[in-house]
Amino acid sequence: MSSTPNPNPPVPATPDAVIALPFGRMGLFCSPHAVLHLAYLPPDTPLIPPAGALCRELAAQLQAYAADPSHRFDLPLATAGTAYQQRVWALLRQIPPGQTRTYGDAAAELRSAARAVGQACAENPFAPIVPCHRIVARGGLGGFAHSTAESGYLLGIKRWLLQHESRLAPFFAHA
Helix, strand or coil, X not given: CCEEEEECCCCCCCCCEEEEECCEEEEEEXXXXXXXXXXXXXXXXXXXXXXXXXXXXXXXXXXXXXHCXXXXXCCCEEEXXXXXHHHHHHHHHHCCCCCCEEHHHHHXXXXXXXXXXXXXXXXXXXXXXXXXXXXXXXXXXXXXXXEXXXXXXXXXXXXXXXXXXXXXXXXXXXX
């Protein structure tokens, strides 16, 4: 994955596309040259077909991942986040599909705190391309996209992503 040289380009207020994936709706935000942001959206969000070559390619690669959890994304990602967040996101990209690490394990590797890792995961603008769902709590799922609501759609998405990838490697057993 490459990144564009423009630091932190602004993200539009409305998505360029909203697509349906097996786990729910996803908002796609793209410039002509880079993916700016991906957003997990409520299940009733109206669909918007992708316009523009990069947005169509992004949608196609997300569909490819939904069909095959070993799909490797190859998309230009906009520069985003603080230096610390970028370190956490780089660590996330090193976790193979079907495997997880705990917030504590990631924090130890980064010489940081588990809460800081969780916050960086929550601010990840490129999930699931940058797989923050692979970071879990010691005793369960942990949070996802600023949510810890067990009955909410966001933790349902995290469960789906982990179960989808579990076909590839031993799955982290959670409560």
